[in-house]
Amino acid sequence: MAEKGVKVFGMWASPMAIRLEWALRLKSVVYEYVDEDLGNKSDALLRYNPVTKKVPVLVHDGKPVVESAIIVEYIDEAWKDGYPIMPADPYERAQARFWANFADEKDLNGFVQCNAAVYPVFTATGEAQGKVVHEAQQCLKTLEKALEGKKFFGGDAVGYLDLVVGWYAYWLPIIEEVSGASVVTDEELPLMKAWFDRFLAVDVVKETLPPRDKLLALNTARREQLLTA
């Protein structure tokens, strides 16, 4: 059963799946992308990820790895002679992990961390939108501190934290357009805004971003669906 090679089970509009592509391309690893229909998941996906059944999943020589941030770290370790994704210094690594958790997870007391603060911007309307935007900005302002004095979260070049939060650079402006909210502005989040531009100019990012009009259309439709549900 020596299945060789690298497969990514993802979905074209998924910001979590794209993290894997960025990491693999930084390492110059050739991979096959399997685009899943999330309403009708493939047998292969369910076999490789029976516990959470979610995308993305990385399959490397037949063995699956799940959870996108964990997969990014796996990619860094499995191809350790390639581009360095995690910082070399243990303390810097701890900081990168800390901020990645801050961005990604809801903490144990249900305290809203960045992703959880950003999602509501998508569907908030009217008066509620103002409050939700403010909360999202507060989270992002805290995260922005990790950028101070640097071109990227990783320093002079992109690193782990850039890959974890990088999806904001492309998806947030779309969420803003679809919902009519304004979150990342020059006045409120100057460092974040500047980093958005730099990040989107990185080759592996440019090569992989889904078409904007398609993503905009999908999110517009989804928002309408959620608001009329």
Next chain:
Amino acid sequence: MPSEKQEEAAVRVLGRWPSPYVIRVLIALNLKGVEHEMVAEPKGNKSELLLASNPVHKKIPVLIHNGRPISESLVILHTSTSAWASQAPAILPSDPHARAAERFWAQYVDDKFPTAIRVLRGRVVGDKEEAAAEVSAALWQLEGAFVECGGGKGYFGSDGVGYLDIALGSHVGWIRAVERINGVSLLDAAKVPRLAAWADRLCAHPAVVDVLPDVDRFIEFSVQNDGALAKPVDEASK
């Protein structure tokens, strides 16, 4: 890279004993043979040291090493692996796939256990039967993971107590306490035989025995503290 200095840079842990997250850090430091001082956070007001060390979350545990603070128990576990890399045991396995698996399951543990245990403690109001079922289901999944990760040996770590042992093991005190408080069996030798045996083995381990006290102490703590704090479960925490 680990520091070459023999000078014992102060290693301090800001925490409080019944917290599983604090227990994790203490187990890891014990395993590594790192001398450390526990600085007990007072109940109620947060200390200035804590607020300065973890301004973002203001929570325990915080590890202060060489004057620099590191927050979040799993981040601290990773740091223990690298900062004291030259001291055995390695807390994470060397194989990238095995590391990813332990990381996944540790995240799963922190996803499935904390809220359910708080409900079972009576610390927040919720459906206790449902919470017990969630814990049982998660333990059943981990029973399978136990074989995958440890290769059928005594611990999740293939060479002994490791990252996932610590991540799940730190919850064993409270799991056993809520079993007694609610009259349910969760680490049930009939349902999850390997984990039941593993729990006993872990609790007797030299690095664990002093920091994971007897279940009676957890129960005592719960009786004294949890009833007064019971409040409606927040809808946002699933």
